[in-house]
Amino acid sequence: MTESVPEVVAAPLPADAGAAHAGAALAGAASESATATTPEGAAAADRAGNAAGRAARNRGRRGGKDRGGRNPEGAPAAAQAPAPQRVHPALEQLAGLYPHLFGAVFRPLKRGIFQDLLAAHPELFEREALKVALGIHTRSTRYLQTVAAGEQRHDLQGQPVEAMAPEHVHHALLEVYRRRKNQKGRPTEDLLPKLRNRMIAAFEASGLTREAYTELVVGRDVAANAILEEAFAEWAARNAKAEALLRAFEASGSTLEQFADMYGMDPRSTGQQLERARKLAAAKAAPQADGGAAG
Secondary structure (H helix, E strand, C coil): CCCCCCCCCCCCCCCCHHHHHHHHHHHHHHHHHHHHCCHHHHHHHHHHHHHHHHHHHHHHHCCCCCCCCECCCCCEHHHHCCCCCCCCHHHHHHHHHCHHHHCCCECCECCCHHHHHHHHCCCCCCHHHHHHHHHHHHCCHHHHHHHHCCCCEECCCCCEEECCCHHHHHHHHHHHHHHHHCCCCCCCCCCHHHHHHHHHHHHHHHCCCHHHHHHHHCCCCHHHHHHHHHHHHHHHHHHHHHHHHHHHHHHHCCCHHHHHHHCCCCHHHHHHHHHHHHHHHHHHHHHHHHHHHHC
């Protein structure tokens, strides 16, 4: 089995509490949607609501008997708290053996890490248990965050050995966004601007053309594809603004400080935009130079 980063996780099996919370939120949202989309579901929801109301009133009438935070059976309310989620035994072993990969800080794993682990510890890990443990680990939100950051893949010694594929970065960005968006109790916040900014950064870091990048990452998810198009539109607008700024700067004959002061701009951010425009101009000129040399 060759370990790979899941592109879009439909049913996450998180290793960390944050991922478990996000997985529960996704499941809950799906359940609510399924119930409310049909007349039968709506009627069932009404009956459930009426039953819940009667139960609440009954508990209120018994309030005198059940004071002190105890449930009807007399057990303390604190005893009803859910038990903490247990970590898979193989993951505990991996964290002890390779804390630089599975410990407090996660690192993206090289492809083929499953075979490497079996070869390094033939007597320690049962094949299927290790497969399940790695699946839980690589679908956890913490792991996906490292992939979304574009970190390189690492071997068992913790050495970076392979660049993360652009499509894996892109799909990890989308999955982390979905989990955060559906996380219960999260403050109302528009996460799309941050997602688009990170998509732009991931695209620029890939070094690919827009066409090549699109061919790699676009899938069947219409909503995800639409977000990518919005990110490309923002990227194009930034480029146009930077190019216009460079033309104005070159025509002014001023120094950077003078130019920024003239337009009430921050010299540092102005310099960054000018550098961006110069890189864009160089990238556009490169294919033309190659074509001329070939001719």
